[in-house]
Amino acid sequence: MNNLVLDARQLKKTYTSGPQEVTVWQGVDLQVKAGESIAIVGASGSGKTTLLNVLGGLDVMDQGDVLINGQSLPALSEKERTRLRNQQVGFVYQFHHLLPEFSALENVMMPQLLAGIQRKQAQQRASECLTQMGLAHRLGHKPAELSGGERQRTAIARALVNKPRLVLMDEPTGNLDQQTAQQVENAMVELAETSDTAFVMVTHDRDLARRMHHQYLLADQTLQPLLAD
Numbered sequence: 001m002n003n004l005v006l007d008a009r010q011l012k013k014t015y016t017s018g019p020q021e022v023t024v025w026q027g028v029d030l031q032v033k034a035g036e037s038i039a040i041v042g043a044s045g046s047g048k049t050t051l052l053n054v055l056g057g058l059d060v061m062d063q064g065d066v067l068i069n070g071q072s073l074p075a076l077s078e079k080e081r082t083r084l085r086n087q088q089v090g091f092v093y094q095f096h097h098l099l100p101e102f103s104a105l106e107n108v109m110m111p112q113l114l115a116g117i118q119r120k121q122a123q124q125r126a127s128e129c130l131t132q133m134g135l136a137h138r139l140g141h142k143p144a145e146l147s148g149g150e151r152q153r154t155a156i157a158r159a160l161v162n163k164p165r166l167v168l169m170d171e172p173t174g175n176l177d178q179q180t181a182q183q184v185e186n187a188m189v190e191l192a193e194t195s196d197t198a199f200v201m202v203t204h205d206r207d208l209a210r211r212m213h214h215q216y217l218l219a220d221q222t223l224q225p226l227l228a229d
Ligand SMILES: Nc1ncnc2c1ncn2[C@@H]1O[C@H](COP(=O)(O)OP(=O)(O)OP(=O)(O)O)[C@@H](O)[C@H]1O
Pocket: 015, 016, 024, 042, 043, 044, 045, 046, 047, 048, 049, 050, 051
């Protein structure tokens, strides 16, 4: 079991709403191996984003344990968690969150500079990642000078640049028109097929979910394998 990248055990998350404690989900188990891709679908409000944030150490759970590469997130200090996130986890969101005043290349270099990698080396690796996403001709463009699909592919390149073991994606094509979404999806599916990174994607789109190796449904406060419909 040593190629398990993500090992989430018996997770429970609650929110306090006035005098009431509201359970978002409980008893959540999820294991993802290197090279595996999984999709999580579920209705709006079922807790998909909350789960992704807990898996990536951006939010805390009430019970359970999350191990990334065998390291238990609750056992780490905040500083160690930040370091682990920077070096081993990539995030892709529905909105690209690129820095507007920097070029695509500089945006993708950023996580490496934060990790202490030298500028020249960072530049080369960022250029490689953007080229892999079909953006070799857009390195110097700022986000406002890129199309929606190009921005999202830049965000994916940024998530991959530090060679993370795990990539977490929250509705990565949710903000794109159908044709652009299709192009970005194809790029993601190819990545998931060819790399040994583990991918966890939250999506409303069951067709896209089916292109991942395994599908789960978040409903009735639990995570369960999604049966074919
Ligand atoms: N900080 C908070 N305090 C209280 N309740 C919260 C908080 N954040 C989220 N919730 C509640 O937790 C539930 C799950 O929210 P979450 O955003 O994870 O759902 P989701 O499945 O990702 O929804 P969507 O598909 O609409 O993005 C919702 O009912 C939401 O209102």
